Amino acid sequence: MRVVSLVPSLTEAIAVTAPGLLVGVTDWCSRPPGLDARRIGGTKNPDVAAVLALRPDRVIANEEENREPDLTALREAGAEVLVTEVRGLDQAFRELERVLVTGCALARPRWLDEAQEAWAAVESLPELRAVVPVWRRPWMVLGRDTFAGDVLARLGVVNVYAGHTERYPRIPLDELRASGAEAVVLPDEPYRFTADDGPEAFPGLPAALVDGRYLTWYGPSLVRAPAMLGAALSGARRAAPGTADPAR
Template sequence: MPLDDLGAPVPLAGPVRRVVSLVPSLTEALAATCPELLVGATDWCTHPADLDDRGVTRVRGTKNPDLAAVAALRPDLVVTNKEENRELDVRRLRERGVAVWVTDIETVPASIASMRRLFREGLGVAEDPDWLVSAEAAWGGPVPPPTARVVVPIWRDPWMVVGRPTFTADLLARLGFEVVTGGVVGRYPAVEVTAVDDPAVADVVLLPDEPYVFTEKDGPEVFSHLPTRLVSGRLLTWYGPALVDSAISLDRS
């Protein structure tokens, strides 16, 4: 019996033929690797853009999935993530007799290893998809010394920023960016803007478009001492094929 990232056994009744994904980045990875298996995804699963045209059923959000709708799809496997999904929903699905695979990802190498284990041991995919091979090649080098300090807000009112240990902090470190939080400890700590809007603390503020949708008129106006840059949240926070796009699109300077 295969084990998920948390070491929990995943009781598969046979070959997996139907998968529901409750993680947007894993939905994209599944659609790019074994699209014929994907039957359900969350409302937040935006890549690829034609999921609805493919007949993939929406099962509400990552934090509030419609468990009855998930079960009605008769999945052989539901794919989740420790950070993005609630343990309560995982437990309730398992109580319904649904096999659930929980991923646990905090670094780029861990994301590659996690997805490879899911594909091979959970889904029976014999060979790595091309995008996974490309991602591993693109991110396989050592972590370089930091060349810039960045603040990465993920919410406002209250303001919350990316801290450590997180996938985003590790990805940015591999691009030469050191995530800073103004001295506040935590994975996604709440901060005072005045504590981070300081050239002695950071060099630039990266404002992603998810989970909070920062825009030209919503976010930059708060920072009067640091330059701001709008970036794709997908490139900062998604694993899967987004890793290839991140390596190409994010500025390494």
């Protein structure tokens, strides 16, 4: 089978499970390192002609990552496109099995079982009210119905904007500061927040800098995500007013 993936996290999932299956990936597909497949453009602007020239048996896409006009063009040219939807952790597990087992005709990988086991073992943690920016200039945060929001909720993070009407609302900084949050969670993607770029905008709030791959990618990274995110959140949880230290 020849597969083209337009989704970085699904690229990693397929490549780890069946090396050599992928013939085309996007410019943003950074994992696994040394991936040997043709680059066919970005997630939002793939070279449709280049994808078709690879004669794929299946094109893997995502309703949020990829644009419908590009997917329509691929379908109209005869490509079989499998479009995923991932708005929560349970849905991610189902879609990963659909992509790998149904879409790519592979055996269910052991890492997928390990990921589900790792998340099933997560213990209840004290609640931590937080804002979760994903961009600045303008400031954008996690709102309702997002995969990252569900991941954080399972680790005890109460997203202040989880009830917003938009999934990624633009919120002025003064409103974020006045939101009643006890902490700010800052991932390094899609905007690359760092210790020197992000925390200074929220004086008085403890900041948790998290690896965006563990927060937003659905694939083999889910095996280690509970431990890695939990460790990153622990400092902010200890420093937040009114929250208990779970280690005590």
